[in-house]
Amino acid sequence: MPDTYNRSGASPPSPTLAPTYEGDFVLDRDLPLDCGRTLACPTLHYAVYGRLNAARDNAVLVCHALSGSALVGSWWPEIFAPGAVLSLEHDFVICINLLGSCYGSTGPGAVNPETGSIYGPDFPLVSIRDNVRAQAQLLDSLGVRRLRLVLGGSIGGMQAIEWTIQHPERVQRALVIGVAPLGAMGLALNHLQRQAIQHDPEWLAGRYLPQCPPRRGLALARQIAMISYKSAPLFEERFGRNPNRNGENPWQLNGVGGGLIGGRFDIAGYLDHQGTRFIERFDANAYLAILRTMDTWDPLRGYASPAEAYARIRARLLFVGISSDWLFPADTVRRFAEEIRRAGAQADYREMASDHGHDAFLAEQAELVRLLQ
């Protein structure tokens, strides 16, 4: 039964912004990885908006989340609204696709120059810190020595924090939204998503052909993720116990699985729709790769104590927690900011009141902008 209507329930999309430039940067040497392996001369796909000024003091790095891309003007356009966070007129905004992704940077779908075959499941673990290390080389190539601001939500925020720790002298401010080291519930949710993909017989231990990807597994993974990105109050308000809007009846059969599978409720139709949309735009192995990047992020790794790690920070940090976020609860974000402050760094905290859950930094951009003003 087709879904012939927009389920998002969100406000009409803002016009997206075209980048000044979008292209690839190929590292001129191998990237040593925290896991002990190396990535042979990887490519970073990136986009820039605006122009670097003569003083080279207007550069901003935006870091994207799990399934985002370098095209920040497309997925975070309201951040660029007049008087908002960024300015196309005054800022030089850079956004770099994560390693492991399927949006242009080297990932499991890329060819391994050492073998001539695509990486597939042999793609190594690339940590958040590895990404930051590679991003720094790209910024060098652009002539950007210092960032007036690095910002991101979720995995984007993980990168922003690592920037302030690994390159303290290069970052003036950081804006970190809806993130802290992933807790046990977050690790659990990622474990469920990983299994949804692994269990799909089309996954073939990661060696699927591009034309036969594990669609159902990736769609289910996305649905599991969606419940963690949104909130129970939002679902309740939007969907409640309504039958699916296409006319299915939960009290009747749906033709599959006899009496065991009934017509869907509206929330189920919504989740299915989200899964279907996602598999049109994302790759299962890339998803697995970035889940691992997310899981393993530990800003204290290699440091003797939180104090040792966070005392390196010179940037002024602003953390934003989202009131209804249960993947990275606001309290956890607040305590993370406090821990960094205790180490002597400047770390403020603000809370965004929203029913949209973790997703609020994307779903309620105007609210976010208001909070930051």
Add this chain to the structure above:
Amino acid sequence: MPDTYNRSGASPPSPTLAPTYEGDFVLDRDLPLDCGRTLACPTLHYAVYGRLNAARDNAVLVCHALSGSALVGSWWPEIFAPGAVLSLEHDFVICINLLGSCYGSTGPGAVNPETGSIYGPDFPLVSIRDNVRAQAQLLDSLGVRRLRLVLGGSIGGMQAIEWTIQHPERVQRALVIGVAPLGAMGLALNHLQRQAIQHDPEWLAGRYLPQCPPRRGLALARQIAMISYKSAPLFEERFGRNPNRNGENPWQLNGVGGGLIGGRFDIAGYLDHQGTRFIERFDANAYLAILRTMDTWDPLRGYASPAEAYARIRARLLFVGISSDWLFPADTVRRFAEEIRRAGAQADYREMASDHGHDAFLAEQAELVRLLQ
């Protein structure tokens, strides 16, 4: 890698109680179902503890949750502790396995007497109200006209409430723990679990052979359920970001899926263990059948208003919400009690402070007993 240790982290199990009698009751006529179909002379498997007194005023009905059984003395033993909720000496306790289950009552694994084959996916939707209707016939056969108490948590609580609405003259008190009509987030979680089973190629649209069940799908469904039964604080305290206790290292590979699948964190090992334990004891089609029973429960179905439904209630109800329950949040349970009270019924509310989430009524029985005293 084997899990050779107990992961529950719970207190040592209480000695379980043997029932006075455990057996089958076969309805002498077909059971008409709310969905419009009938179930041909279904069997109810049940257990009783203690004896019905001469005045026949000491009967108690315990209703079990999704994967429970009639053996309440085994899964809720502390409710029978001296001075607790039930008394083996004074009460006549009945517990009846849900229709659709794999623990003795007629379910998808039973033979359909009309065809001579097992129901499999043709097993019809049996509502909570259908179960109560069948249970009433079993109680009639036992000479139990009136219940001094009906009680249950989760789906057990759904049955308890339906008892007070459908048979107001037969119920004196009801104890309803951690339940309210399932909200959109609960429906979402059930939708995810359903798909995990449906996507398993061994499911075969519900026509799998008993020796080749959809193990991986059911295990994943159970894992999804586990995150909704427990709470983030409990997971954080027990597992945090620890690597799996069997020595796996999340920074290294686990031998499957190359660099895309690393060693597990401890929470992942725990969830896998829960999934493995569950498939040893439960059936996938039974799971799907009871998910549908749960999804479709609507105490207002067929009534013009909440007032019309709840004004029927003559029993005195006590609702218990669990502070960390996010499947049936305490606030939702409290509001449900208020709605029933507004209709003129007696409905009190108490809240159990626990980090154990929805599962607290099973995991922290001593706490529950203390709250009820």
